[in-house]
Amino acid sequence: xxxxxKSVGPFSVDILAKDSAGxxxxxxxxxxxxxxxxxxxxxxxxxxxxxxxxxxxxxxxxPEHVTAILLSHKNEIEKIFGAPLSWEFKxxxxxxxxxxxxxxxxxxxxxxxxxxxxxxxxxLMRMESAFKSSMKQID
Numbered sequence: 001x002x003x004x005x006k007s008v009g010p011f012s013v014d015i016l017a018k019d020s021a022g023x024x025x026x027x028x029x030x031x032x033x034x035x036x037x038x039x040x041x042x043x044x045x046x047x048x049x050x051x052x053x054x055x056x057x058x059x060x061x062x063p064e065h066v067t068a069i070l071l072s073h074k075n076e077i078e079k080i081f082g083a084p085l086s087w088e089f090k091x092x093x094x095x096x097x098x099x100x101x102x103x104x105x106x107x108x109x110x111x112x113x114x115x116x117x118x119x120x121x122x123x124l125m126r127m128e129s130a131f132k133s134s135m136k137q138i139d
Contacts, residue, residue, distance in 0.1 A: 008048045011041065016049065024051040033060040039068060067096060081130035100127070 002024075006016040015027035026045045030038045034056070042056045056069075067089050078084055081100070088097040104119050105112035 006049070008045055011044070013041075013045050013049070019053065023053070024049050026051045026054040028054065028056050030056065030058040032058070034058045034062045034065045039065050042069070043072065063096075064091070077130045081126050098127075 001015055001017050003016045004014070006013040013026055014029045017025040017027060019025050026042070026049065028038060028042050028045070038056065038058070042054050045051065046054045071087065071089070074085075074087065083100060086097070086099040086101070088099065090096070100123055102116055102119055102123075104116050106116075109116075
């Protein structure tokens with residue numbers, strides 16, 4: 001830990017820490033359901049303190065806030081994945097979709113099933129790799 005209640009303009013970071021390489025890490029504690037105030041802090045503090053990592057601790061993260069944090073990493077995720085993804089997020093819906101459609105064929109083309117399966121496994125592995133660091137940040 002470097003400092004508690006580190007000033008950032010009129011605001012203050014709960015905890016400013018450093019990782020093993022000496023880079024700044026923001027830690028924002030929220031003991032209740034997430035709110036827009038803390039979401040704003042989690043997005044503002046890293047930009048002002050040159051931190052690449054922000055940890056938001058909450059007992060009850062709202063799905064909308066998880067979506068916002070995930071979307072803030074969209075460019076990085078797509079770069080690691082190697083192609084643009086289809087981001088289908090709709091308000092009020094529990095499930096959200098991030099897709100990369102298979103262009104080889106579909107269910108009715110049994111002669112292509114082997115190639116489709118290989119393609120799907122390869123894309124799932126790329127998705128896991130692309131989302132791994134962002135999902136760790138959300139957990």
